[in-house]
Amino acid sequence: MSHAVAPNAFVEITPSAEVEVDRHGWRAKCLQRLVRMGLAVPRSFAVPSSAVRALAAGQTIGDGAFSRVLSEGQGLVGVRPSAPDPEWGGPKSVLNVGINDAKHKALIDTRGQAAADAIYLGFVQTYAVHVARLDPDMFSDSGPGALERALRAYRAETDEDFPQDPVRQLTEVMRSMARAWEGTTARLLRQAKGAPADAALGLVIQDMALALGPGITGSGTIQFVDSETGAPAITGRFRGQMQGSTMGEGAETLYLMRDPRGPALEEVAPEAFADLIRFGALARQRLREEMQLEFVISDGELSIIDATRVARSSRAGVRIAVSMAQDGIIPQDEAVMRVEPRALSDLLHYQVDSRKPRDIIARGVNASPGAATGRIVFTAAEAQSAQARGEACVLVRRETVPEDIRGMHASVAVLTERGGMTSHAAVIARGLGLPCIVGAGGIRIDLREGRLSVGGRVFRTGDVITIDGTRGEVLAGEAAMLQPALDDSFNTLLKWADENRDIGVRANADTPADARTARNFAAQGIGLCRTEHMFFDEARLSVMREMIFADRSEDRRSALDRLLPMQRMDFAELFSIMAGLPVCIRLFDPPLHEFLPSDREGARALAETLDLPLSDVVRRIDALSEFNPMLGMRGVRLGITMPEIYDMQARAIFEATVAVATMGATVVPEIMIPLVSARREVELVKTRIDAVAAAVRNETRADFAYRLGVMVETPRAALRAGDIAEHSAFLSFGTNDLTQMTYGLSRDDAGRFMNTYVGQGVYSEDPFHILDQEGVGELLQIGCQRARAHQPGITISVCGEHGGNPESIAFCRAAGVDYVSCSPFRVPVARLTAAQLAISERHES
């Protein structure tokens, strides 16, 4: 057999050796850094990925390499994986390679019979199972005589003695690790974490620091921050007589510091402990990261055998990054770059404690993060009663409709059987910051019986469940919770983010509560205030219906006149909360039939209220019904056909502007026209709104400014953005509707096949969740280009749900938007994302 890999391919890890992450992997490089810091790292070699590949392909390695590696100490080594990125995993480490009958005998002398047996047995077991691929059950034995039985079993199964040649052992161990790296599961797992298809494995071969034997001997880990909170705290444990998973005689756990559970290493081996503390501080400083050190103490002598990045919660991640920047170890913008924006969401909400057991009864789409526990209610009315009684409740519906909004306000969480990421329930819940699971296909709701059935279990009205909206899990009963973490570190990080950001971030906020949340999260204004919810209040709804049933313009106007003071109040409150910041109000958008009763009983009640024959009411409701409401008589089409509605809204906006101005709050309201598809629509609406403004200025003898713009949500509006921009102070892309129309896909109906579609790779992502850059995105780019070409000073933004999604924000920023607007609870994510994009670009250029 020819030697394909030169013996000198193995690099001894010294301070000056040529060790590269690309070739030798992340662990090899990290070990070199530890060596350079002067830490007591056992002699280690880096094996390049080329050599590992050659081994996997069946080639061998020149003997010289191995004899050098195996030449010192007891001649025992450990082999560890060293991938280019620690996240990509790798095969299990194999320790004590090189052990054989002769070395076993020698170890008995130096380490004692028990330690020597444990070391040999451990290796035989590992080798038999992972290298020779024998039945693990035959080698699971322990206790007296286990070593002899294992060696016998090996011989019986393979017809040969257990290999005594350390070089052969090492070659086979490395080859088995190399092949494990190529396995399908391993490949899929690491690719899911972003590894390229040709990611290569390096290995590290390290002299064993034996953790079995006389004196203070054992292995342990230590870290200097709390993984859950990120606060300074020395944690870890040291287990005596423990090498990897192999336990020798007299094993016991020593705690690092004084601990009620047992003796402390700090007391037993104060010098080693002090070294660990010192090494930890050094590693943090020099590796610019919170590290967990893996160490062995062998008869009192400390070796650092490995160091890895401390595992951490989202919350800890923020605190660690901020504190390292505050300590001057990393610059502020690097701290900003280190936090995954998506992770911020976890910090804003209660979370189910992941360390506790959970009784999962159903899974669905994790539509809005956070967790809450409450009693089941099946209707919005029940939810409001529960709230009145001071009872936390979870609203469970097949799907929600606009009438359910007050019920959602009254609930602590929402669960629906149908729907996807952008169903009504999901959008509203995210806006409200309510934990929400939608599309929980396995559940079945029997509204009449007040029953929720799932997998043979039945829950009734009043039963307690917990919604884990972060994971998309419905839990039976109450679950242990972690508090939200809007602490100093969080605020500091976002402050630094804002200093780096170069696009604006606003919030989509419909209510005063939303607006307050938005302000709390430092949104730079409201990018989308939907006004339709304002008409669902009972008192308003009946006036609304009167307006809908009016045949003549005067009658419509008279009904609207009664709505005017309420709308003025709505806007005045929003303007006061957002004082000094822009508020973009979308004019009335939904089809009118959403405001009419959907069942016969409701129609009868309405007939009574309006004093009309039932048949008339039914006929009118029927006449207003639509085949495809999404594509029907709504938005600007309604605004042009029944201009009195927009007139009233514009008046309310202007009067509110004047009113809050008298109280010292400056607002420049932005008025946005929905569902535009042609320039003339904008012209017609603009003419009327300008007239209303003139009238209000006249009547109030007050001056005020406002900006009129267009919501770009039809493909045609994007294509004609040049035209449309001429009459618009701003364009805001409503990417939800734009996605619906570009794909010809209703978000309310997509839930039934979206999982299949994403599962089969038909769509690489749910386009309602991640902006479809190739289709919808191209329309967005076209729209931006043409609008700017016609009117360079125009403000362009994105106010669809995508405004809160990091990938989508990156795309929108590249397309040239001035700001993104997202649900209030996504504002921190957007602020951080936008900052990271600006920093990355600066670093690249």
Added chain:
Amino acid sequence: MSHAVAPNAFVEITPSAEVEVDRHGWRAKCLQRLVRMGLAVPRSFAVPSSAVRALAAGQTIGDGAFSRVLSEGQGLVGVRPSAPDPEWGGPKSVLNVGINDAKHKALIDTRGQAAADAIYLGFVQTYAVHVARLDPDMFSDSGPGALERALRAYRAETDEDFPQDPVRQLTEVMRSMARAWEGTTARLLRQAKGAPADAALGLVIQDMALALGPGITGSGTIQFVDSETGAPAITGRFRGQMQGSTMGEGAETLYLMRDPRGPALEEVAPEAFADLIRFGALARQRLREEMQLEFVISDGELSIIDATRVARSSRAGVRIAVSMAQDGIIPQDEAVMRVEPRALSDLLHYQVDSRKPRDIIARGVNASPGAATGRIVFTAAEAQSAQARGEACVLVRRETVPEDIRGMHASVAVLTERGGMTSHAAVIARGLGLPCIVGAGGIRIDLREGRLSVGGRVFRTGDVITIDGTRGEVLAGEAAMLQPALDDSFNTLLKWADENRDIGVRANADTPADARTARNFAAQGIGLCRTEHMFFDEARLSVMREMIFADRSEDRRSALDRLLPMQRMDFAELFSIMAGLPVCIRLFDPPLHEFLPSDREGARALAETLDLPLSDVVRRIDALSEFNPMLGMRGVRLGITMPEIYDMQARAIFEATVAVATMGATVVPEIMIPLVSARREVELVKTRIDAVAAAVRNETRADFAYRLGVMVETPRAALRAGDIAEHSAFLSFGTNDLTQMTYGLSRDDAGRFMNTYVGQGVYSEDPFHILDQEGVGELLQIGCQRARAHQPGITISVCGEHGGNPESIAFCRAAGVDYVSCSPFRVPVARLTAAQLAISERHES
């Protein structure tokens, strides 16, 4: 007052004079041609539009001009408008300008008192009303002494004598005509006929050939073809003692030829009559057009005073154009250019005779041309019973749904209360060639009572009405009809058109009847065969529902296995009819809930058939219902989620292909995937269909070819056409759905505001009727470019309703499509349009 226009600006119309259409107008040019032919045209002058403009602006014209004009004969002239295009109209002609007391006296001697009085009175009346703008009632007098009374009235109203100066008379007459041309109504009317905003008027001044006086004297018109049929026929009339609208003493009508109604000119003045016949033939040859001659006979002497293009029906237009080409007067391609494509539609259908009175009870959108009379039915079932009884019936519905198709087949016409140009009823009716009116908003249908109310009138089941789908008028009772005209001329014209055409024309045809019509009209194949109607047959519907309710793939497959032989028959029949031509079959497209009952009664019946609890059936129906079916689980989404459906259809197509091949009919079926928005959808469907093809080839041991393509109907498919083309043999733009999605506008719901929108100019046209070139059209262009860039050989077509619209065809051809496909009854229109486009382009280049 300065003379702004030089006297020599008036050009005497001689064979060599410089008379130009642009400057002097169409009539001046036409007269010059008559002069060149040697016809007896009175001395005439062309007044350029610059002079007319100057007059309108209040300037005057050098006296020399007028003295020249007024110098000969009796010194009386007529002034006629001469616009650049005869279609653009113009002010009324004014005759006998120059008459005054002196000339009146002279005329009494030569023409007699009665004629002289009539001539003077006629001019005074015209001058008073149109030039001096006096009250017409004061000048409407006739009878003895009328002339004196008129002159007195003029003096009383204006405080001056009636102007005696011929130059002043002529100046004022011309100025009033010039100003009339600038009037708002006149401008709007001519712009509606295509005149540019700055269209200018020329005038013709002609010596009067007096039609009042002794002997055979009078005026008449003559033409040589029948205006309704285009067949050769001498028609017209001659009225003795009649000048314009002024009648002298002893007036009578002479008929041109022998006529039971009175004496014939042919007999009374055979020479003049023979001259007219000769002049007519000459004019046809030299003017290359069928002309109507206007003539005066003055004491036996013939003058040709004007000639205009013969007014003609669509049918006559075709016959005239063809016969002129056959006589070698114009080339064939000019004949093709002369017929307005839209007019062909009139020839394919029965029409209400426009010369008869009509009792209009309602108006709506003229959704499908032609006319038919029948008894009112309100349900599809009634329609089928009526058909069974052999009774013609008109199906009247609020709107039609797919279940109504058989009822439509059984009806002679369709009327719906709701809907627009591309509503279900409209599309299907055009396909079937049924006259159809949709969106007849004024009618009210009471289904229970079997009553149709409109404007206070009530019609009941069985009452007879007539649908005029060409005009969009509903008539009470039976109306007189004209036959369709698919005669030799029609066929000859289209044969010539086909020789010139450079894009293909196919038909959208779903049924054997459609296919036969398509073949009759020489469609070059089927461009869109929708398959869903095939499942509404009662026998199939129940199997379909069983399939929909199946939970497992096997059960679905077993239901589909029963549909397979029926589908195979469907396709085999289509393929036989279309033998030798391509047939493009669109795979199943609609959402499944369209096949389920929509009311409780239907659900109960279904529960019984399927032997399931009613609650289960209701729940399933409910679960399948969608918010926006247009954007839901249909088309390829269904094909991927329930692949058994497309498998069955593909098998039926391939087996039918093999079956008809054994009978000697070659077919290369085209299979089209609907509602694609991503390339992967095409890949997945293609894999399965290729597998089905392989299986059928194996089983039948027969080879066959097929082409797989994509229907481009989502904006995303157009944007990603490059990708999608890679796996497609063809792309066909479904412009109906593409329009819906580009605008975010459901055609079924647009009817409620489309009229307002087009009326207010928000949309310049109904985009479902005329392709929106700026939005939808840009997507079509983008799609064509990208598809061809990736796959130059790909076939691209348009199969939406726009494929039958001339403007839209022009756009599609320019965008580079290979063919258009339209409803069978639009095929002739498309063939002619396509030919004209090719000819125009050839002439321009």
